[in-house]
Amino acid sequence: MNSDDAKEKPGAPMLAAQAPKSNGDMETQFANGVGGGSKRKKRNLKICICVTLIILLLIFIVLLILGLTLFKPKNPTATVDSVLVDQLRTSVDALNLKANLNLTLQAHLTLKNPNRVGFSFGSTSALLSYKGQLVGEAPLPANRVGAQKTLRMNVKLTLMADRLLSESEVFSDVMSGSIPVNTFVKVAGKVHVFNIFKISVKSSVSCDVTISVSSRNVTSQQCKYSTKL
The missing domain is CATH 2.60.40 (Immunoglobulin-like)
Incomplete structure (x- = not known):
């Protein structure tokens, strides 16, 4: 009887390791995942806005140069x-x-x-x-x-x-x-x-x-x- 109990004891730590995580741990990981995604979206939005502003600025500069050179107004x-x-x-x-x-x-x-x-x-x-x-x-x-x-x-x-x-x-x-x-x-x-x-x-x-x-x-x-x- 004692020998059988001794054989089953090593299996106890394995069951503890395989035990499901608590609800608190899962909520913490979920919150971290959601927060990380929101930060990435904000960062991507800022990059998109900056790129758009740079493109618009370049277009304006090109139009201004053309307006002052090739399309420079002359007197009718x-x-x-x-x-x-x-x-x-x-x-x-x-x-x-x-x-x-x-x-x-x-x-x-x-x-x-x-x-x-x-x-x-x-x-x-x-x-x-x-x-x-x-x-x-x-x-x-x-x-x-x-x-x-x-x-x-x-x-x-x-x-x-x-x-x-x-x-x-x-x-x-x-x-x-x-x-x-x-x-x-x-x-x-x-x-x-x-x-x-x-x-x-x-x-x-x-x-x-x-x-x-x-x-x-x-x-x-x-x-x-x-x-x-």
Whole structure:
């Protein structure tokens, strides 16, 4: 009887080693596993955010370099190719030193866009002045000029006789045979680079024109151009 008990005793430690772990031990391991996974997720999220920010920064730098070099905005230029007399009628009242003047001009304008991107401009007006006094205007609707394209416009400017305040000067000019007028056009718009950078551009042209009363033609035309970013 004693000998059998002695043989069974060595098996007792083995049963103790194989005994299942307590609930406390299992909960501790589970908590450690969950906590470790959460930390890994946070670390991976931070890495992902950093990589994304770096990529966006590199893209912005590349676009900025291209915008300042290859796509660097250039000044669109507005020019007056020609000014023609469409209609000219004069009548003189020598006794009262008065003259009636009916004048319509046809101006041919060109707007060139040297940029590699489109240029959009808002509505504006072509102005006709006589000795610094506004006597006529014609609307120019908003439009867009494509990349490295040219837009041609024809404008009809009619002198409004009721705006001529100094009839004595008109009389003198009609009698001398030449009428000085000025045409002015200003175009303001924006150049869009990658639809990110928007740069304001202004271009204007002012032309002093002399018209012959006898031939009803333009005898001289001197224009000044201005562009500004």
